[in-house]
Structure formats: structure tokens, C-alpha cells
Amino acid sequence: MNDVKVDVALVHYPVVNRLGETIGSAVTNLDLHDIARAGKTYGVGTYWVITPFAEQQQLAAQIVGHWTEGYGGSVNPDRSNALALIRLSATIEEAIEKAALTYGTRPVVLATCAKQQESTRSFAQARQLINGDTPVMILFGTAWGLSPAVMAMVDGVLPPICGPTAFNHLSVRSAASIILDRLCGRGES
């Protein structure tokens, strides 16, 4: 069922605000649920939730615990299975190191970005890595996106998700869902 070695990471720090300043953003309930459900659908190994803030880690752990160990999971086992994908990590580097332990080799780390820019990996190239059994970690930024420091440390950057319009302001939940469909979907028509 889960043959691909794909992790996703939702980054709450370091990300940028609308002014381009590096900030830490707040964990939100629906980011956890929606991306976990999409991750479970597309065979993701681990959904990393990245925040260095102790109280934000506690909030995320409480939400996950409610669904994986508490009342939520007993009434909705599907949601429990999805939320069980989540692991908390203080930093992106820590998540990469832990994923390397799981997969036996460091994952190729790919950033995502809504802005038109020089992208260094096409979706086809990323699919090729995944189909070739290479572990891949896809980073998604909250707020106004991943900070320049993150963009500089990754192995590649995926193209922005574009439709037929110039509008490129998808929610991170939508972007993550579409990218997982493009990379790990069965390409059904």
C-alpha cells in the first residue's frame, strides 16, 4: 500500500510574513487534518509538523492525541489513521535527520513556493525520484511561504502550482493536496 518513500513537512518557522520578514507562524487545526488526510491518501510516510515553539508543539500534540489516542479516534478511525502520520519536530534539520534514520539514507529535500521563480526540479523529475525509490521530503511553508534561508538549504525547488490564470494564492492545504496528487497520484484520467 505504502511503497513510496515520501515525507511532507509543514514549516511554521522559519517562514516569511507579507513584508518578507522571517517569522514563526501558529499551528492550525485544519492544516494538521487536511494535509494528514491527503498524505494518508497518497501513501506519505511521515507528515512532519515543524515548530520550535514549545506551546505550539503542545497544541499540535493535543490535537493529534485527541484523534489518535482520545475520543476522536474512537468515533472516527479514518481520521485517527490519518493523524497518526504526524510527527512533531523543532527544526527542519531534525526532521531530515529522523527521516534519514527511517529510510536509511538522507531524503532529497524539495521546497515548494507559490512565486514564479527559477525552479530546479520539475514535477516529472520529482516523480522519477519517487518512482526510483529515492526518499523525498517535500517542504511546505505556512504564512507567506518558506524563508530564503530554507530555500537556500534544500536540494531542489518545485515549480509553483499554476492554473490557466495568473492568480497564485492557493492555501497551503490546497497546494499540498495538488502536489501530492501530481507526484504520487496514479495519473488517472
Added chain:
Amino acid sequence: MNDVKVDVALVHYPVVNRLGETIGSAVTNLDLHDIARAGKTYGVGTYWVITPFAEQQQLAAQIVGHWTEGYGGSVNPDRSNALALIRLSATIEEAIEKAALTYGTRPVVLATCAKQQESTRSFAQARQLINGDTPVMILFGTAWGLSPAVMAMVDGVLPPICGPTAFNHLSVRSAASIILDRLCGRGES
């Protein structure tokens, strides 16, 4: 920019609960935002929010108004442009009639469903309609999905969104985003 004649409709009544009983669900803020943003990205004409309940219509109108006429739009014009796609409608039939006035002909109404079932239109067939300039309205159900009465009145049913796993519990926000990418995306790899 917006050449396709595609509307989406988020149905809050009639939908089913986990027991299969027909219910009305509550409007949620993030369903409005996420699907409007995806709709704007993929060139959707109108994002219909279907609820017969007066207080739910008021809630939805307040949220939309905040972003299209109120403070929200002044600080975030992109969000304003997205939320401006939304029109409220008491029933699916009313939305279809209004869309028919806009497009000059009744849209082909396609339902979506997470369950494995007999689907009557492939994504390729739906894309063909859209590329052939036929108006199409795609219905998405909240709660546990569109009611049997809705499934019986539509012109076709799209396949469920599947990944490589048997898990099929995407949020409606994720499902709508992926389906718009499959139907209205540029097929970029």
C-alpha cells in the same frame, strides 16, 4: 484569463451524515476561503455556496462581505478577488438556473463522491466538455457527501479521487483543489 465555463458548488443541503441520513451542514469559514482561492487559480466562473438556512446564508454573506467590501479586502486584495467568486444560493436547482442565465445554456452538472462506485464520467471526458466550451457545474458535498437525491438528479458522476492507497477520506477542500487541477490545470509536469 478566464476562458473556461466551469462553476463549482459546495452543497450544505441535502448531504448525508455518517449514518447516511439526509442532513443540512454548517457553513465553515475555511471551506469558503480554500475553495474560492482554488477556484480563482483555475479560472472558475462562480463558486456557489448552497444552503437553504437563512442564518447560514447570513454567516456566509458576512464572511464574504468582510473580504470583498470590508477591512479584509483592503489589506489582502488577492483574498478579495478570490472570495468575490462566491454567490449564495438556497438550492442546487436555483444555482443551476442562475448559471444557465450567465452561460446562455444549462451547465452539465457533475457530482463528486469519495466512494468507489459506478462513475459515469471520467476526468478525461469532463476535460473534453470543458475544453469544448460546454458550461460545467461541479458539485461537492460537505459532511459525509451529497445525498442520494442529488446523485440521482445530476448529469454525471466523476470518479473518486484515489491515491496509491485504499484511504479515501480527503477533506472537501483537498478534493475540490485536486479535481480543479485535474480538470482545469495546464497538465504541467
